[in-house]
Amino acid sequence: MRNAITGLVRGYADPGSYEALIRRNQHIRLHVLPALGTADTDLILFHEGNIPESHQQYINARSGLACQFVDVRRTAPGTGFDPAREVPNQVPEMGGFRSGYRHMCHFWFVDFFDYLKDYRYAARIDEDCAVMALPDVFTQMQAHGWVFASGGVIPETDTAIIGLAEFVHFFRARQRHPRAPAPAVVDGPMTNLMFVDLAHFRADANFTAFQRAVTDSGMVYTHRWGDLPLWGEYLRLYVSPERLRLDWTDIRYYHGSHRQMVNAAGSGAEWLQSLRNIAVGKQARCNSNYPGHPSNPSAAVNGNPSGLFAFHTDNTPEPTWEVDLEAVHALKAVRILNRGDACKERAVGLVVEVSADRRSYAPIHTQTTPFGGLLDPDALVLDFRALASQPAARYLRLRLPRSDYLHLDQVEIYA
Ligand SMILES: Nc1nc2c(ncn2[C@@H]2O[C@H](COP(=O)(O)OP(=O)(O)OP(=O)(O)O)[C@@H](O)[C@H]2O)c(=O)[nH]1
Ligand SMILES: [Mg+2]
Structure with missing residues (x-):
């Protein structure tokens, strides 16, 4: 089975606005492909149908990569960015997050699996993430049986997880799982650069049920739950620690939206x-x-x-x-x-x-x-x-x- 290096990216009217994406891609060419291998790896960029062919060619030429562009709306099964899922925001502090941001969060916990049915491992590398160094992540995940990897774990802010503890409680009750203690802080892997064993989670019926419950609750849209605390809670509750590598400090990168060097300061x-x-x-x-x-x-x-x-x-x-x-x-x-x-x-x-x-x-x-x-x-x-x-x-x-x-x-x- 093949592996995928993916990203979900925005379209811009002006090609000059793709500089961050091009930089991400150049760093993939220099630091990611040598570590993850090119023979069985596809490069996939998901978008909302707003990156025209001419921009795609421009991005690939400038990046020195041949990325496939996948329009999440027009490519089967078309589950990403589904306008039918949009429900109005219910948390005043979260009003500044546009519906695109909420679709993005839903995409990275649920929808991306739909587009990667034939793949074994996926890397997600956000548009604003420039990888500086990477170990041979997929090989090591396979060797150690790790099903999820990231460069670090960070806490989520309280206003972005309203209702999450109750949701988890009701999900567990419905699945007849014993009540689990609430964590002292809700945290999660830094999902802006994450590595997922897709085959593992596809085969986990409980995970599929959890994803469905998240979608049905609408809370990603009403309460701006992010993919980070959702992954954090699922991994905490249902995946044993030996199968996780969430503090992998050899994964070094710059995260633009947080202006942060992850494991790469200095x-x-x-x-x-x-x-x-x-x-x-x-x-x-x-x-x-x-x-x-x-x-x-x-x-x-x-x-x-x-x-x-x-x-x-x-x-x-x-x-x-x-x-x-x-x-x-x-x-x-x-x-x-x-x-x-x-x-x-x-x-x-x-x-x-x-x-x-x-x-x-x-x-x-x-x-x-x-x-x-x-x-x-x-x-x-x-x-x-x-x-x-x-x-x-x-x-x-x-x-x-x-x-x-x-x-x-x-x-x-x-x-
Ligand atoms: N197509 C599309 N992609 C988006 C949209 N919003 C965000 N993205 C993508 O998702 C990635 C994550 O978004 P960021 O704005 O960096 O957010 P973040 O780092 O997860 O979260 P913050 O903690 O809020 O900074 C970006 O790098 C974009 O590639 C959107 O509306 N449409
Ligand atoms: Mg970001």
């Missing part, structure tokens, strides 16, 4: 970790702001790189970003993380300058080649440790000496 030069990033929490400013974009110059020194841009200037002559370190420091190193989703090349030509008084500036570096960001091995690292006289700075300014946009993710300054 990419970049190791020696930087022994130094202190003195820029964290300082005030920064730009000489312009791109209208209509959420952009905050100080977010580039919040110590929490996102993989995207923190600030974004307008297209002006000599755009700048500048941070005030509040006192003069001798700099040991500077690390600059480019935005990772698009337009990296705009940072070529970047001039790094220092000043003690915001009047006269001295350039300490001009960057002539492209550099990467959080997920790349080639962020811009300036190492001043070996210099006899290290640059002294109260202000550190980044400037493009031309008309352009300036947008970066994070600036780390070590002293």
Whole structure:
């Protein structure tokens, strides 16, 4: 039986919006296929019928992959994103989650099985997940009899599981299973990157009954139950721990919607970790702001790189970003993380300058080649440790000496 590497993805009017998906795919080519094997593996992208053929070709060409695109509405059995299942939200705090999000949650607990009837194992890799490293997951799942694997377990928020404990209680009562103790916290595997033994769960009639009960309850739609706590509860109640590998820390990736490195923190030069990033929490400013974009110059020194841009200037002559370190420091190193989703090349030509008084500036570096960001091995690292006289700075300014946009993710300054 074949295995599937899958994702459920959104369609966009503008092909430029597929950058996150393309990045996900490039990481699959580099880090997932070598680990999971290509011979018996299919690449499947589920969508809602809103990714036209031309966009599919564009995505595949840019990704260097041949993904099959499956329209969940028009492909048998057509159970995904079924508008007949939509019922109005009942939890005020959850009102911000669109019906598409709720369909997505239902899809990853129930519907995806319908489209993968002929497959043994499935990997789910979300559009916003870039895999950095992976073990040979399917081989090891088979060898150890693990039926579900993930990179970690996280708790679910209380407002997203209203009614779940009662649902579980009634399901068990109806199946004549003894009452189970409620967990101290409802948690679940990080399902944004998950590995499932489809054959195992298909053969588990209790699981199929549980899925049906979830669908019939409508609670994914009314109460925004996510696939994470549903998997968490089913695995806790019905799968023995030896058959699970939920804290597999060799599964390393970046999760975009949570701006989180999962099992992969600290990419970049190791020696930087022994130094202190003195820029964290300082005030920064730009000489312009791109209208209509959420952009905050100080977010580039919040110590929490996102993989995207923190600030974004307008297209002006000599755009700048500048941070005030509040006192003069001798700099040991500077690390600059480019935005990772698009337009990296705009940072070529970047001039790094220092000043003690915001009047006269001295350039300490001009960057002539492209550099990467959080997920790349080639962020811009300036190492001043070996210099006899290290640059002294109260202000550190980044400037493009031309008309352009300036947008970066994070600036780390070590002293
Ligand atoms: N086709 C389609 N896919 C969606 C939709 N909403 C989310 N997805 C997909 O489902 C994945 C998960 O959605 P995210 O928005 O990242 O949500 P999450 O990480 O599960 O949850 P949060 O904890 O709320 O961030 C995304 O990467 C998309 O690929 C939708 O409305 N339509
Ligand atoms: Mg996500």
